Amino acid sequence: MSTPAATGAGSPRLSVQNVSVTFGPNRVLKDVSLEVQPGEIHGLIGQNGSGKSTLAKVLTGLYTPDAGASVSVDGTALDLPVRPDEATAAGVAVVHQSLGLVGDLTVLENMRVGRMKASRVLRRIDWRRERAEAAAVFERMGRQLPLDAKVSSLREDERAIVAIARALQDLHPGEGLIIFDESTRSLGRRSLEQFFAIVDEIVATGTSVLMITHRLEEIVDAADRVTILRDGVAVQSGLKAEGLQERDLAALMLGESIVDLEQRTPAAIDDSRAGTSLKGLSGLGVRGVDLEIKAGEVLGLTGLSGSGYDDVPYLVSGASPATAGELHVDGRPVKLRKLSPVAAMRAGIALVPEGREHAGLAMNLSVAENMAFPLTSRASAVLAPLKAKDEATLVSSWIEKLDVRPVAPQALLKNFSGGNQQKVLMGKWLATAPSLLVLHEPTQAVDVGARHTIVSAIRQAAAEQGCAVLVAGSDENELALLADRVLIFGDGEVRQELTGEITPDAIVAAIYANGSRARLRTRPSGADGTGGTGGTGTQGAAGTDTAGTPGEQGTQGEPRDVGQVNDDAAAPAPAGGAA
Amino acid sequence: MAETTLTPPAADASPAPAAEPARARPSWLGSFTTRFAVIGVWILLVIVFGALRPDTFLTAGSFQTIFGGQTQQALVFMCAALLCTILVGEFVDMSVASNFGMAAIVASVLTVNHDVNVWVAALIALVISTVVGLVNGFLVVKMGVNTIVVTLGMSTLLLGLAQWMANLMPVSGLPKSFSNLALTKILGLPTSFYFGVILMLVFAYVLKFTPLGRNMRFVGENREVSRLAGVRVTRVRIGAFTVAGVIAGLGGIISASATGGFDPSTSQMYLMPMFAATFLGTAILQPGRFTPLGTLLAVYFLATGVLGLQLLGATAWVSNVFYGGVLVIAVTLTTILARRQR
Numbered sequence: 001m002s003t004p005a006a007t008g009a010g011s012p013r014l015s016v017q018n019v020s021v022t023f024g025p026n027r028v029l030k031d032v033s034l035e036v037q038p039g040e041i042h043g044l045i046g047q048n049g050s051g052k053s054t055l056a057k058v059l060t061g062l063y064t065p066d067a068g069a070s071v072s073v074d075g076t077a078l079d080l081p082v083r084p085d086e087a088t089a090a091g092v093a094v095v096h097q098s099l100g101l102v103g104d105l106t107v108l109e110n111m112r113v114g115r116m117k118a119s120r121v122l123r124r125i126d127w128r129r130e131r132a133e134a135a136a137v138f139e140r141m142g143r144q145l146p147l148d149a150k151v152s153s154l155r156e157d158e159r160a161i162v163a164i165a166r167a168l169q170d171l172h173p174g175e176g177l178i179i180f181d182e183s184t185r186s187l188g189r190r191s192l193e194q195f196f197a198i199v200d201e202i203v204a205t206g207t208s209v210l211m212i213t214h215r216l217e218e219i220v221d222a223a224d225r226v227t228i229l230r231d232g233v234a235v236q237s238g239l240k241a242e243g244l245q246e247r248d249l250a251a252l253m254l255g256e257s258i259v260d261l262e263q264r265t266p267a268a269i270d271d272s273r274a275g276t277s278l279k280g281l282s283g284l285g286v287r288g289v290d291l292e293i294k295a296g297e298v299l300g301l302t303g304l305s306g307s308g309y310d311d312v313p314y315l316v317s318g319a320s321p322a323t324a325g326e327l328h329v330d331g332r333p334v335k336l337r338k339l340s341p342v343a344a345m346r347a348g349i350a351l352v353p354e355g356r357e358h359a360g361l362a363m364n365l366s367v368a369e370n371m372a373f374p375l376t377s378r379a380s381a382v383l384a385p386l387k388a389k390d391e392a393t394l395v396s397s398w399i400e401k402l403d404v405r406p407v408a409p410q411a412l413l414k415n416f417s418g419g420n421q422q423k424v425l426m427g428k429w430l431a432t433a434p435s436l437l438v439l440h441e442p443t444q445a446v447d448v449g450a451r452h453t454i455v456s457a458i459r460q461a462a463a464e465q466g467c468a469v470l471v472a473g474s475d476e477n478e479l480a481l482l483a484d485r486v487l488i489f490g491d492g493e494v495r496q497e498l499t500g501e502i503t504p505d506a507i508v509a510a511i512y513a514n515g516s517r518a519r520l521r522t523r524p525s526g527a528d529g530t531g532g533t534g535g536t537g538t539q540g541a542a543g544t545d546t547a548g549t550p551g552e553q554g555t556q557g558e559p560r561d562v563g564q565v566n567d568d569a570a571a572p573a574p575a576g577g578a579a
Numbered sequence: 580m581a582e583t584t585l586t587p588p589a590a591d592a593s594p595a596p597a598a599e600p601a602r603a604r605p606s607w608l609g610s611f612t613t614r615f616a617v618i619g620v621w622i623l624l625v626i627v628f629g630a631l632r633p634d635t636f637l638t639a640g641s642f643q644t645i646f647g648g649q650t651q652q653a654l655v656f657m658c659a660a661l662l663c664t665i666l667v668g669e670f671v672d673m674s675v676a677s678n679f680g681m682a683a684i685v686a687s688v689l690t691v692n693h694d695v696n697v698w699v700a701a702l703i704a705l706v707i708s709t710v711v712g713l714v715n716g717f718l719v720v721k722m723g724v725n726t727i728v729v730t731l732g733m734s735t736l737l738l739g740l741a742q743w744m745a746n747l748m749p750v751s752g753l754p755k756s757f758s759n760l761a762l763t764k765i766l767g768l769p770t771s772f773y774f775g776v777i778l779m780l781v782f783a784y785v786l787k788f789t790p791l792g793r794n795m796r797f798v799g800e801n802r803e804v805s806r807l808a809g810v811r812v813t814r815v816r817i818g819a820f821t822v823a824g825v826i827a828g829l830g831g832i833i834s835a836s837a838t839g840g841f842d843p844s845t846s847q848m849y850l851m852p853m854f855a856a857t858f859l860g861t862a863i864l865q866p867g868r869f870t871p872l873g874t875l876l877a878v879y880f881l882a883t884g885v886l887g888l889q890l891l892g893a894t895a896w897v898s899n900v901f902y903g904g905v906l907v908i909a910v911t912l913t914t915i916l917a918r919r920q921r
Binding site for chain 1: 785788789790791793794796797800801803804805806807808809810811917
């Protein structure tokens, strides 16, 4: 319980000492200490369930730590539990998961929410002053954004700027700390590079950053030091990040070294079966896509956001209506126009959608109920009793196969960690023994251990059941692990096909046509984190970024119309024939 | 092949979530106390009332008043109707009580004032209640109108129509043969008691052991998840409103049969105890979940409380205090339990 030295130049920006958190009989955090120095990017990583988010919630005041803990900023101890307003006053700003912006409100409103001041007499908001305050922050960041644009109309990299600006406005230049609580989870590659360019500029001024993340690459490339949690214990606190490899970090997180972390199993294509073929798929942002997946093959789809690759899963599984297209699953034809989820399931198509809370699972029901749900949801005899015994056997076999922990089929899903929830979601659809398995971001926001279980389960379904697998995703590392072949989308069409050795670099290179996968950040060379080196590195990254982001909007109206015309032309024909 | 390369990390994951099984276990112990807390209070009430009024409370008569009372039978049906829509994720259906009253008054007025055969009149009443449920469902599900607004409006509309049909007067004089439907005694309790119990048992069975019940729960929890799993969500939701109408109608008819007629202005008196019992039901048996059997027990729990307080000398005001207080406490409990639920 070392109390930090009295205020002075030597005291760390943020000092967390001996934080323990106990829920009932469990200690989910045990004596965690970490120190963030001025002007550094400090990474905080750990598996789902390691206590990472618990620590974040202590720092944001949601949880109360056990007695004996201390949290201090610039040498001044904060009262515990942390009060958000006091933390803000001390110079701690938080950027929440998925940025925490309201899409329907403008940039200005999002920036100033909670900070708006009423005018003296009429108590109305003085928009001129608000506007000036917001503009000043963007000025400080050297970025320009339309203050009156709705956030939903912005590109994702611009949204990241808004979120950072909102955090930055409460900090004095060169002071304070920004906590990024898994803020980067939904950012694509280019936005991520842009994001780190800004973060680099911020830390170059002396402001500190605590980066809570799932992406090990962010630590390897960008962090100065890293703290690693495992089972609620800080197994490393303030480890120098330079020179570390992703596998080193993974080993520390999991507690054992991992062999072949990034190795893909060989393809198990079964040519004796028909597999899946898709012809002329149109709908949403997709127009006229043809593709083929052999039985046992895993096909990846990717592209820039808005290129339509992420619409394909929903169109082929009946979740969103397609305007045209025909699918052959194991040789059997499936009409995609007006396909319903019911018909898709009947044809042997299973969709694992993105967003397990929203579309994947019922969190207030049990693991068993969720896993067995698709098996009975379409039952024609709705009042015939459920086969409880068969279900229990099936559920426990999938819990075992997917290593869902804890093994508690009757426990409610909301009490499980994200990685285990995602495993349940996989099990729920794998249990239907699909002929075509369609996945969208299957390992998003999932820790390394769970990711490997899920990846191996998908590859196993392909290899052993001869299932054709379609994976749409924006994470090049995930695709490189999963896919035997990758199709790159642009403007709703297939632009390029990657075969053979598939590497994350090759995928990114193909997505951004002639772009490259820039390093997220170049660390300042000197021992102290001030100086111009960081600045120049940033300039470079920012430069490639603006060059690499083409205007994606505006081209979508036309193709959709084309699809519509084709469709309308096709539809009247049979009707006329009948009449 | 996949196994050889990828098993080690999976095995490694074992130490990490080691804390979690422990997290799941004590909740069971904890839920044991919450599960039976209400039943404990119930027993306590019986002891207290029994000690204070041994000669009036501890009698077969008060047992019959609690379990055989027509108010309780009416409440069981109304709660079941309310549960139908709550379970598929709607906010409370306010029209249940009025729909119940509508069926009772239609059956009574047609028989007594218009000389229609009582069984035909009952059938007509049932059809009307069903249509009311269907209309509610159509407006809420297909048109997307707010549940509470639609059902509150429907409630007032039906109340007015019932009052008009009955000319604001209580209607009575249903044939004795019809009354036997509800009043025939088996083991000291009227058939209407058994109808309610059977209804709730069937409801509980459907919910727990059939695909339909599971689909209802999933639709209530998450419509998108249900739709993607092939459930016809719209059909389930409209179906729930329609069945709610059927159950309310059946309840109204049985109530008319038991009292030999109906007073159109009484249906609104059931509103409060209905909500109180339904929400209190979530604190019994399966804490945090709406359950038919929990609700059934809650109805008789409330009846015990009210009867006991009346025997202690309280007058009509006591039921308001009791129902209102229980509703507030029960809703708060529901919210807390749902948050803690494992």
